[in-house]
Amino acid sequence: MKPNRHTVLILSSDPAFSRELTESWPKGGEAPEFVLLEEDLCRELQRDTYDLAIADGVNPEKRTNLKQALAAAGKPAIVIHSDTTADSCGIHGPILELRRSLQSWPAMPALLGREILRRTQAESRASESDRLHNAADAEATLGRYMVEMYHTVNNALTSVLGNAELLLLEPGLPAAVQAQADTIRNMALRLHEVFQRFSSIEKELSLVARQSGKGALARAAASGS
Numbered sequence: 001m002k003p004n005r006h007t008v009l010i011l012s013s014d015p016a017f018s019r020e021l022t023e024s025w026p027k028g029g030e031a032p033e034f035v036l037l038e039e040d041l042c043r044e045l046q047r048d049t050y051d052l053a054i055a056d057g058v059n060p061e062k063r064t065n066l067k068q069a070l071a072a073a074g075k076p077a078i079v080i081h082s083d084t085t086a087d088s089c090g091i092h093g094p095i096l097e098l099r100r101s102l103q104s105w106p107a108m109p110a111l112l113g114r115e116i117l118r119r120t121q122a123e124s125r126a127s128e129s130d131r132l133h134n135a136a137d138a139e140a141t142l143g144r145y146m147v148e149m150y151h152t153v154n155n156a157l158t159s160v161l162g163n164a165e166l167l168l169l170e171p172g173l174p175a176a177v178q179a180q181a182d183t184i185r186n187m188a189l190r191l192h193e194v195f196q197r198f199s200s201i202e203k204e205l206s207l208v209a210r211q212s213g214k215g216a217l218a219r220a221a222a223s224g225s
Helices: 015-023 039-044 060-073 107-168 175-196 199-224
Strands: 007-011 033-037 052-056 077-081 089-092 095-099
Touching (some): 060 095, 077 107, 095 107
Parallel strands (some): 007 033
16 A cells, blocks of 8 residues: 555445546546455455445445444445435535435446545545644744743853953962862853854844745735736
């Protein structure tokens, strides 16, 4: 199975059902991977193993079991039936029920199946985009906080460093005090060097903000033209 390739599960014990369905699948784009499974084994469905199920529910007894198993799995599904007393098309949760007819079989289920997969892919991409956007927002917030703290801590370090150097210039300073003042100065210098690196974060945030503003203006201009 190729990564990111859709998997269509066909539930039927009739070879003609799966053959006609796969042969009628619309052309264009990468075809999904078809997996065949007898409808009697529908109780063993695992939602993570397929993206869309198309089931042969012509048999009324098997149709009920199929609907229960597919509803429990919670993935998009198309159930084909031949019940003339039921609607030709009905939606029940994630399940789309279609009445089989000479005019629509097998082209209609195949076409609907492709559109369902496209919608699923679009929703997945939108969800991933939202996740990345939220992660970027969190990182930007952390970056802004670090920039703010950089200025605050840097000012404090400058004061500590200046006072330590003034203390070292005092004549007659006891050796112990001089050693402590020298340690404070050295540590302040090291921390100052570390916090200097945060200045690059501020520059990067400013650059991102400018690029984002330019992108928003470009999109606005494109939508207005």
